[in-house]
Amino acid sequence: MVNTTRRVLLPAPRSFCAGVERAIEIVERLLEQHGPPVYVRNQIVHNAHVVAELESKGAVFVSELDEVPEHAVVVFSAHGVAPAVEREAAARGLDAVDATCPLVAKVHAEAKRAADAGDTVILIGHEGHEEVVGTMGVAPDRTVLVESADAVPHLRVENRDKVTFLSQTTLAVTEVETITEALRAHFPRIKGQGKEDICYATSNRQAAVAAVVGEADLVLVVGSVNSSNSNRLVELARGAGVEAHLIENADAIDPAWLEAAGSIAVTAGASAPPKLVDAVVRALAALGPTEVIERIVAEETQEFLLPQRLRNARPNLPNRSAPFRNR
Ligand code: SF4
Structure with missing residues (x-):
C-alpha cells in the first residue's frame, strides 16, 4: 500500500x-417539449450512466424502428444511421429527430460524394460498431470495410484507380496511420485525408x-x-x-x-x-x-x-x- x-x-x-452533449440535450429538450415517452434508436451515446439517466426521465431505448409506435418521436443516436433507416422512419410516419454528431455526418457526406463520383469507399473501422454500420449504409454497394493493415492486400475493389478511404471517428490515431500507410502503398492513387476523420x-x-x-x-x-x-x-x-x-x-x-x-x-x-x-x-x-x-x-x-x-x-x-x- x-x-x-x-x-x-x-x-x-x-x-x-460537443457531439455527446448535443445528443443528450436533444433528448432532454424533446422530453420537455413532448413529454415522455421519447423513443431513441440504440443508445444515444455509448454510456450506461447516460442511458439510465435519460430512461429515468422518460426516454425509451429501442433497437429497431418497428418497436416505435406510429407517429411517435424517435431520435437517431450520435453514431448516425444509414439512409435506409431514415427512409423507414419516414415510411412509418415517425417524427424522427437526428442526433447524429455533425462530425459523423461529415464522414457520411464524404462517403456519398466519393460513391457518387464512382469510387469504391474503403472505410477504416471496427465491424459492427454502430457508426460503421451507419456509414457503410450510405453507399452499401460501393463501400468495403478494412480493420487492419494486414487485410489491405485482400480488399476487393471495382477499379484500383478509383478508391477513396475514410475512417470511423473514434479510432486510435496510430491505428489509422498504420492502415492508411498500407492503403497508400497498395492503392497508389487512393484519395483520402489520412487521420483527419478521427474527431x-x-x-x-x-x-x-x-x-x-x-x-x-x-x-x-x-x-x-x-x-x-x-x-x-x-x-x-x-x-x-x-x-x-x-x-x-x-x-x-x-x-x-x-x-x-x-x-x-x-x-x-x-x-x-x-x-x-x-x-x-x-x-x-x-x-x-x-x-x-x-x-x-x-x-x-x-x-x-x-x-x-x-x-x-x-x-x-x-x-x-x-x-x-x-x-
Ligand atoms: S464523433 Fe467525436 S465529437 Fe462527435 S460524438 Fe463522437 S466522439 Fe464526440
Whole structure:
C-alpha cells in the first residue's frame, strides 16, 4: 500500500465532447417539449450512466424502428444511421429527430460524394460498431470495410484507380496511420485525408493520456465497454507499458490495482459524464492523502448547433460539462 501522498493526474481534455452533449440535450429538450415517452434508436451515446439517466426521465431505448409506435418521436443516436433507416422512419410516419454528431455526418457526406463520383469507399473501422454500420449504409454497394493493415492486400475493389478511404471517428490515431500507410502503398492513387476523420475529441483525449502516461503507475479510464474511444484510451496506456483499466464508475475500482500505484491517471471517454470522473477522484481521496494535478494539452471550444426545431431557449438545464479542476 502506498504510504505517502498519492498523485492523481487528470489529463485534459477528458469526458464529454460537443457531439455527446448535443445528443443528450436533444433528448432532454424533446422530453420537455413532448413529454415522455421519447423513443431513441440504440443508445444515444455509448454510456450506461447516460442511458439510465435519460430512461429515468422518460426516454425509451429501442433497437429497431418497428418497436416505435406510429407517429411517435424517435431520435437517431450520435453514431448516425444509414439512409435506409431514415427512409423507414419516414415510411412509418415517425417524427424522427437526428442526433447524429455533425462530425459523423461529415464522414457520411464524404462517403456519398466519393460513391457518387464512382469510387469504391474503403472505410477504416471496427465491424459492427454502430457508426460503421451507419456509414457503410450510405453507399452499401460501393463501400468495403478494412480493420487492419494486414487485410489491405485482400480488399476487393471495382477499379484500383478509383478508391477513396475514410475512417470511423473514434479510432486510435496510430491505428489509422498504420492502415492508411498500407492503403497508400497498395492503392497508389487512393484519395483520402489520412487521420483527419478521427474527431477532435478522440484525438485530444488520446494526446492527453499520452502526455501523462509516462508519469503514471496506473491509468483508469471511465467509460462503458461499448465505447470505442474509451477503449482506445485503455489500449494507448497499455501500449505504453502501463497498467490500465476501463471502469464504468468508481464502484468498479479494484483495491488491488491501487496497492503499488503512487501516481494514478484518471480520464474518461467522450461519452462518460464528468461527474463520474469526480466520483473516482473522491473515491481515491477517501483512501488517503492525494495531490490532484490537471494536465491540459488542449482547450476545447467546439460547439454544435441543435436541430432548428429545438433551438428555443430553455431554462433549468444542468451544466453537465463543468470538469474537475485543480484543487
Ligand atoms: S466522439 Fe467525436 S464523433 Fe463522437 S460524438 Fe464526440 S465529437 Fe462527435
